Amino acid sequence: MSTAFDMTAGQVTIDGRKILRGIDLTVDDGEVVAVLGANGSGKSTLVRSLLGVQPLSGGSTLLYGRPPARFREWWRIGYVPQRLSVGGGVPATVREVVASGRIARQRRGRFTSSADRQAVVAALNEVGLSDRAGDPVSSLSGGQQQRVLIARALAGEPDAFVLDEPTAGVDAGSQKMLAETLSGLVGRGKTVVLVAHELGPLEPLISRAVVLNQGCKVHDGAPPTAVGAHALPGHDHVHPHEPEPAESGLPSWVLAQEKA
Amino acid sequence: MTIFDLDFMRYALVAAVMVGLTAPAVGTFIVQRRLALLGDGIGHVALTGVALGFLTGTAPVATAVVVAALGAVAIEMVRARGKTSGDVALALLFYGGLAGGVMIIYLTPGESTASLNSYLFGAITSVDATDLWVIAGLAVAVLALLAVFGRELFVLCQDEEVARASGLPVRFLGLLIAVIASVTVVVAMRAVGLLLVSALMVVPVATSQQLTRSFRTTMALSMVFGVLATVGGLTSSFYLDVPSGATIVLLALAGFAVALGIGRFVRRSRTGESTA
Ligand SMILES: Nc1ncnc2c1ncn2[C@@H]1O[C@H](COP(=O)(O)OP(=O)(O)OP(=O)(O)O)[C@@H](O)[C@H]1O
């Protein structure tokens, strides 16, 4: 078994502010890791630095054993960024945006192959947007645009998916669809790192949860059992006289959250 | 007598076609990147380049290309640092380029700001055979680069972070589009002048956006509109005896107004069908 992501003492400093403080995180092939934490706790920064999109100010990170700057097999990575809308000042169709997910597999100056086209059709089917393929992305709702971004990552047929809040603004039905898609991927041995606020229907898929609080990793292990509004960090639930986390049965991050 | 009987008009027409094709093609990527005013920024910087040409006795077009490319690279580097937003970086260059140009031309013996006029407002009918070769060569180079790197540039201009996470050479592509834009500006300078250059990069794109759904057709249609504006503007300016640069831009703007109306109408009837 190889290791997809391997961060050692990862630190990110932006404008003198420490955003990530010494994160150690290893994600093996085939793992499904959820990154949880309150708004601003550094979840997006963590996944962006795992990909080398956000440079580290300290520590190191490896993608399939290589530092991002020397990594060459980018087709193995599918990234869904946290976006409010699919940007760009010129109209682009859903199909065009999804097809751009093939870029890491395409050679410069070559025409689109039939494998490219098939992957795009399959990805559009998977997220249920085949009938909107010819529409401009800007004409889609926020949740539908989120599905376009997921389809773009699917189209690249990567080994590892990094999804930053893929369920934000996506309705219950589509969340179920995403859960089915993900479980299909997991069944085929794909690696998934996903940032989420509410795991919802994704919960049964998660093999491990990492919880961040103010840039520190405060939990790494079994996913919190009662994942719902109750157990999520950021939830104002006060346990004033809780003893040691290990004995309380509560994950330690709940306490860390309360102390913060 | 028709315009084809005159050598200088034939040259001008070929140059107009070249400019009409390249400026909107580059413009599509720049608008996609939300840097619509990049052409203006580069245009102002190119003025310093033109003035330097006068001062040093070299061809103003050559110095303009060099200085504009340096300016574009500077904009890109300031923007990529992320400390200053793209539009502020552009604004700084606007002022620097214009002030620099005026100052340098003032310091040049025997020249005054009037010498800059044909560069500011365009003088397409002054294009000679040599100029035409240079313009054609640059235009072909620009279009070829866009064809080769188009797919990567699309991803870059759509979402830089995704481009990075796809392993694209983001810094190189950013500099490439900046340099392509500055070459285009200098090519188009002859047709419409540095002050109106950006109009040819942006207005045809805005026009075709009213009518299209995809990036590809937006680009193709904007090139059609670009040629219609440059050739149409040049021809009518000849018969009406008015300045060509301004005519080209006004024609392009008129096209935008018409497309805006048609686009509204088409969209309304489309939604009307689907709700009915
Ligand atoms: N480009 C940036 N410039 C300055 N500060 C930044 C930047 N990006 C992130 N930050 C800061 O880093 C911290 C963590 O941000 P991050 O986006 O990683 O949080 P998050 O956990 O993903 O939050 P959310 O749940 O809202 O998505 C925040 O306090 C934010 O202000």
Ligand SMILES: [Mg+2]
């Ligand atoms: Mg985030």
